Amino acid sequence: MLVPILKQGEYIIASIQSELSDADLLKLRDDLVRRVSEFRSRGVIVDVTVLDVMDSFATRTLRSMAHMIMLRGAETVIVGIQPEVAFSMVQLGLKLEGVKTALDLEEGLTLLDNRIKKGDKKLGK
Amino acid sequence: MKKRRIMKKEKISQPTPESEAALRQELVEHFREKREMLRQQWVQHMTAKGLLAGLTQEEIETESITIYDTVIVCLETGEYEDAQTYAARMAERGVLRGMTTEQIIGGLLTLRDVYGRSLFERYQHDMEGLSAALDIYEPVANKILSIVALSFIEEREKIVSQQQEAIKELSTPVLQVRDQLLILPIIGVIDTHRARQLTEQLLRTIRAKRAKVVVMDITGVPAVDSKIAGHLVQTVDASKLMGATVVVTGISPEIAQTLVTLGVDIAKMNTVGDLQGGIEEADQLLGYKTIRIEPETSLNHQEKKVQ
Amino acid sequence: MENEVCIPINSEFDIVTARQKGKEMAVPLGFSNTELTLIATAISEVVRNIVEYARSGELCLNIVREGDKRGIAVIASDRGPGIPNIKLAMQDGYSTGKSLGLGLPGAKRLMDEFEIVSEVGKGTKITMKKWVQKNVR
Numbered sequence: 061m062l063v064p065i066l067k068q069g070e071y072i073i074a075s076i077q078s079e080l081s082d083a084d085l086l087k088l089r090d091d092l093v094r095r096v097s098e099f100r101s102r103g104v105i106v107d108v109t110v111l112d113v114m115d116s117f118a119t120r121t122l123r124s125m126a127h128m129i130m131l132r133g134a135e136t137v138i139v140g141i142q143p144e145v146a147f148s149m150v151q152l153g154l155k156l157e158g159v160k161t162a163l164d165l166e167e168g169l170t171l172l173d174n175r176i177k178k179g180d181k182k183l184g185k
Numbered sequence: 186m187k188k189r190r191i192m193k194k195e196k197i198s199q200p201t202p203e204s205e206a207a208l209r210q211e212l213v214e215h216f217r218e219k220r221e222m223l224r225q226q227w228v229q230h231m232t233a234k235g236l237l238a239g240l241t242q243e244e245i246e247t248e249s250i251t252i253y254d255t256v257i258v259c260l261e262t263g264e265y266e267d268a269q270t271y272a273a274r275m276a277e278r279g280v281l282r283g284m285t286t287e288q289i290i291g292g293l294l295t296l297r298d299v300y301g302r303s304l305f306e307r308y309q310h311d312m313e314g315l316s317a318a319l320d321i322y323e324p325v326a327n328k329i330l331s332i333v334a335l336s337f338i339e340e341r342e343k344i345v346s347q348q349q350e351a352i353k354e355l356s357t358p359v360l361q362v363r364d365q366l367l368i369l370p371i372i373g374v375i376d377t378h379r380a381r382q383l384t385e386q387l388l389r390t391i392r393a394k395r396a397k398v399v400v401m402d403i404t405g406v407p408a409v410d411s412k413i414a415g416h417l418v419q420t421v422d423a424s425k426l427m428g429a430t431v432v433v434t435g436i437s438p439e440i441a442q443t444l445v446t447l448g449v450d451i452a453k454m455n456t457v458g459d460l461q462g463g464i465e466e467a468d469q470l471l472g473y474k475t476i477r478i479e480p481e482t483s484l485n486h487q488e489k490k491v492q
Numbered sequence: 493m494e495n496e497v498c499i500p501i502n503s504e505f506d507i508v509t510a511r512q513k514g515k516e517m518a519v520p521l522g523f524s525n526t527e528l529t530l531i532a533t534a535i536s537e538v539v540r541n542i543v544e545y546a547r548s549g550e551l552c553l554n555i556v557r558e559g560d561k562r563g564i565a566v567i568a569s570d571r572g573p574g575i576p577n578i579k580l581a582m583q584d585g586y587s588t589g590k591s592l593g594l595g596l597p598g599a600k601r602l603m604d605e606f607e608i609v610s611e612v613g614k615g616t617k618i619t620m621k622k623w624v625q626k627n628v629r
Contacts, residue, residue, distance in 0.1 A: 079512070082504040112529060113511055115536040116595050139428070143388035144529035146426040150419040152533060152598040162428035163395055171428075378625075385526050 063088050065095060071103040071172060072096065073165070076110050082117055089125040096132045103172035104129050107165055109140030119154040126159040135160065135175060139168040200317060209321050212304075213261045219303060224253050227299045234295065236288045248275075252296065260325045268329050269336075276336035280344060289337055290330070297326045357383050359390040365397040366467050367429075370460075372405030380416035384423060391429045398470050399424055400463040404435030414447050421454060430455060430470060434463035498552040501542045501570070510551045511535040517553050518564045522624050531564065531622055534602040537595035538568040538618050546572020546615070556621065563604070563623035571615040578610055 063084070066073045072095055074088060092104055106122065108114065126136035137160040141149075149156075160175075162168040200208070216223065228249055231237050237245055251271065259268050279289055304322060308315035357379070360368045369387055387399065401420070403409075409417070421431040432455045436444070444451055457463045468475065497517065499510050511532040518531050535551065542549035549570025556565045575581050582597050596618070600606040605621040 079508050081508055112515075113532045113536055115533055115540065116598070117540060141426045143385065143392055143423075143427070144526045146388055146423040147385060147419075147526050148529045148533045148602065149426060150423045151530065151601055152537070152595075153601070154598075155422070156426060161426050163392065163397075167395070167397075167428055381526075385524075 063091075065091060067095075067099055067101070068169075070101055070176070071105060071169070072099065072101045073105045073107065075107045078110060079113070080111075080118075082121075085118060085121045089121055089128070092125060093128045093132065096129050096134045101134050102176055104134055104136045105165060105168045105172070106136065106138050107140045107168075108138060108145075109142065109164070112142070112145065114141070114145050114149055114154070116152070116154060119149065119156060123156060123159055135172060137162050137168040137171055139164050200320075205317075205321065208317055209260065212318055212322060213257055215307060216257050216260070216300065216303070220253060223299055223303055224249055227253070227296050230295045230299065231292050234291065236291050236295070238288075239282070239284075252293075256296070256300075256325070256329055259329060260322065265328060265332060268332050272333045272336040273340075275333070276340040279337065280340045286337065290334060293330055293333055297330065300326065357386065359387055361390075361394050361396070362464070363468075363471075363473070365395060365471055366464075367391065367394060367396040367399045368460075368464070369399055369401045370405065371401065371403050373407075375406065375413055375416070377412060377416070380413060380420075384416065384420045387420065388423055388427060391424060391427050396429050398467040399429055399431045400460065400467050401431055401433050402435045402460045402463065403433065403440070404437075404460065406435075406440070409440045409443050411447050414444055414449050418449060418454075432457055432463045432466050432470075434458065434460050496552060496554045498550055501539055501549045501551055501568075502547075504540075504543050506551075507536055507539045507543065510539045514551075514553055514564070514566060517555065518622075521555065521562055521564060523564075523622070524625075527622065527625075530602040531566070534599040534620060534622075535566055535568075537599040538566070538620070541595060541616075541618075542568055542570045542572070546570035549615075558623075561623050563621055566603075566620045567617065568620075569615065569617040574612040574614055574616055575608075575610040576612050578608055582608070 063077065063080070064075050066075070072092065074092055076088075080088065088106075092106070095101070096104060106125075111118070122138060126138075129136050138156065139162045141161060160171060162171050228237070228245060240248075255268055255271055259265055275289075300322065301319075304315065304318050308318055357369075357371065360370075362368050367387070367390060369383070371383065375383070390396065391399065401417075403417075406413075417433070421433070424431045434457045436456055441451065455466070457466050465475075497513060499506065499513060501507075501510065514535040515528050515532045518528055523531070539551055542551070549568065549572065552567040552569075554565040554567070556563050582600070596608065599618075599620065603620040603622050605619075607619040608616065609618075610616040
């Protein structure tokens, strides 16, 4: 499953289009990390609107991805977690600690703008 | 010798399956033959008891025929599926039309009596025959009555349930105060079901209204146990996943104590004393600033002018 | 509409298949969207366990009835190494991120009923059920 990755100025936007297997998720992570270095991006947005399940593996992978991207000097924002998915995640006890989240792409971009413009160099939360 | 005497004492002979089937068929034919007469009788009785108020002549005609025939079919075949189906449909329509239990059950009880009386009449000179006939007829009548009663009760319960849900939703409103700001006042005792419902409703509203801050006020919550505390934390965490910050207000000293004892990290939660403070905090988070407007345009000034 | 479906689990690609099928079977029962997600997520976790620890196994989905209750039963079974200490595995110290976490206490929280039988060297069988809330619909 190919995930379209777009470059938008200093940001990279990955828009997940369908359910991803474990291998797909790992590939996405590695692709994004690579591109951040390649483009010297300052922010990454991963849109998970389409995902109707976020299990422990997906959560772990997104966390490690955000961490790896942070080591390359960029911020990650996960956007589009649906109400049912957010509910299930907290029931399961999954935490996306250290990863920024926003309602959707628009909010995600605003968040990145605010943080980067403010020169916020805080790592993690 | 003794055996013979005991046999002579037995008055009623046990029915054979063949004789029972024959008697059953006899009853079915009897009721079919007398159909119009008995049905009219039934309608008359119901009218006299005032059970048919609100029904048109046509409806009375159609429904009474269907019911009468359905009972006969059950008597004949021993199968109650038709009765089941009809009862469910009738319950739905009946409850919708506002028919009372009295009307529905009363109507059937009257029919049962009409059938019964007709049997008494037929077998008035034959006690044994009457007894055998009733043995066949009574279980059928009673079974149909319970099928109908149950359908009616189920339908009623369904409606009450729906109404309760609607009331629950109304009593936990998520209010939009400003662009991107929601207020969730929680009042009363919360059980797990309601807590889940609240959380789900809040999360959906966050998405719909694109809220960034939620002020969750628990002034109206009398007490908190570990389950409710867990739900509270879950609500905060889940909202965060959707990009919204939750400010919890109205935590009484007792509840604060309980939360600390339960190990809830209050420091991590964004808590403010009261609702007003919560809204001010929310405003700050959203980047709003409250400015006092020019004195000339304020209400105070206008009133003074009029005086 | 089938009453029982069994999906062989042999690789991680079966995880998505299993949870999608689970959701598909649960929809006509009248579960809410949230409940469907809970079921799919629980399936994801137990099937993942099979893949990670037993390599292969089976996931069966059944529509169940008890009195006037209706629901879905999820049975995940494998002939893997088995769990030596079930009590420990079910302890709610589910760590977020460590691969040691078996995801079982989490799955239990998502479902209404949860039963686990496991024997070292023989295998594991997990039975989970979720019932449709009568009042809600």
